[in-house]
Amino acid sequence: MRRGLMGWDEAELPRSALSARLERLQAAMAREGFDALLLYTNLVRPAAVCWLTGFTPYWIESLLLVPASGAPMLATALSKRVADWIRTTAWLDEIVNTPKPGTAIGQRLAGCKRVGVLELDALPAGLYDDMVAVAPKIELADASAMFAAVRSHVDDAELKLIEKADALAVAALAQVDASATDAGSLAGLVEKHARLAGAEEAYIAIALDLDLDRRLIQVSGPVPLARRFAVRASIAYKGAWVRRTRSFARDPQGARAMASAEAWLPQAMHALRELLPSRGYSTVAASFALLRAELHSQMRGWMAESCVGSYPLEVIASLPMHGKEGPAPGTFLVLSVELAIDDVPWLGAAPVFLRG
């Protein structure tokens, strides 16, 4: 449950930006012949509603109705006492607090014929049942592809929020000392730093011994760290999420290899800003090729995440499951890379804004 700083600052997320997003979405709805669009939100799937309104629920679920024209309406199971709090975090003129958001939305849909739903299959059965009980004749259609197309372009306001989230992640990971020996305390230190700087959420994961196991896990309590380890900080700021991963080593060979990879990462990411949209995902490996030549390293895997629906970040391509086409210009990605550099395992992740 969210317990970091939550609040709407119009200087960061102007109404004009939200209006422009709504306008683009409603134009797409008109093209698809939707009389309304439904966006579900909860703690784990907050991204679509947050993108449109700024609202992220810290608890319980809600459903946003976007009409063909005019302002959206939020039906939420959060109690009436929380409505004022919601307004401090989002641009929402109409909030209906009800134990049955599905019923409230169904009643409002009277007169609609065709309604789009983001991720229709995943709509919780309770909400769906309540909604169709009062609006049985409505045709529901999946609107995920339409939403993803509208949402993929990162505007200036979102770009700045992502940059802020990234700055928090970078600063939090800068707290890590390679000499650390206790993973639980280290996770606490990184998380604390991010939260003190205003992070809405901070998930810290650690690969305890890179030589043995490169999987990153959530750690709490005293757990020993090996001489080579990695830390991933998944940080949210006002609904914008990034991941950063850094690797650390206490031994000279490991430290040297990791420093080289870390120095290379920004260059590779910079190159990918242009290469990915024009030449596709095969350029990910190519962008690390120069590093490979220099250091006898080997690409073990990579993963690209973006925000295309209700998840803040989800995998859109990875090695080896990527298609030929790259992401659209103007998209934001988090790229996670796994290399072996002179046999030293290295994990890194950073955001990439693709030139639009």
Add this chain to the structure above:
Amino acid sequence: MIDDDRKQRLLAAMAEAGIDMLLVYGNAWQGDYLRYATDFSALEGQALALVRGDGHVTLYLDSPLEVDRAEIDCPDIEVLHAPNLIAEVDGALDRFRNQRIGSAPGRLIPRRLAARAKDLNLSDQTAFLDRLLMHKLDSEIAAMRCAAKLADDGYAVFRQAARVGRADYELIAEIEAFFRAHGVDHNFQIIGVGGPEVRGMAPPSGKRLKRGDMVTTELTPRVDGYYAQICRTLVVGEPNGEQRKAHALWLESMEAGIAVVRDGVTAADIARAENDVFRAHGLGEYTTSEYTRVRGHGLGLFVDTKPHILEDVNTRIDAGMTLIVHPNTYHPVVGYMVLGDSLVVMRDGCEVVTATPRELFSVPV
């Protein structure tokens, strides 16, 4: 091992109820049903699990990050990465067409799967799992006691962190660091800062503490999957007479509620005992949903599990349940105030497991 105890109990209950297989959904918000069945707590993405009567468990996760974690945290179950989670589980269910399949929690099962209820012989077994979730095994209660101890320790950190000029989110940052270092992987916490204008608690909004503010918090660490909660109020500087008077009423109400807890009473009995104190002081209005949500609730693998302690909830309270009694509500003069302790229901009463003094704390200015 709690997980082994739970699994044995679950399989026995499934056999007794004639359920061949369970389909269980979970995410980071509502993860108790999933944790009971798989011992996995989801953090990102969504999860579905199939639990067979022979004890085989398949956990489907749509996030590859979560797959890594589940493989390490839950080595005894089959973990599958399912990028198209719902479609993949839909396909898997086709293989079990002739079985009696139960699902939980019914309201959160994805629509596409729920729509196949008749076709798949799928029945909502939320109440079946709710009974298991509410009535704790000894090992579950032991985990909850550990969480309660850390709730006390966490509140001490909170008090240390509270001082004039600090922002509400900075207090929570201190607690989270303490919890990560001490074995708490998750904490539910909301906070209120201010005076009569504060009508409830919410996530931090950036308010900075100033002299005279009341700082309310509900702090809920999780240990081995189990949550314990503590609610306390502190004042920045010396509490004034109205704040002290209000706190005395809250204390009387909470103690009245705790006093009636024992095997065989109902949730309504506890709520009524709490609310009668407010009514006796002419503040009965502040026990309604206009000002407060619940007068306590169950604790366990979910922060806010059943039963809710309300005067219209007639759920029987049994020995082995774990609850928090908290008469948290708004006071017209001083604002929103909280006080609550976690407890284990016993045959002849209850054992309160949080030990922080029931004071209106003050922090020096």
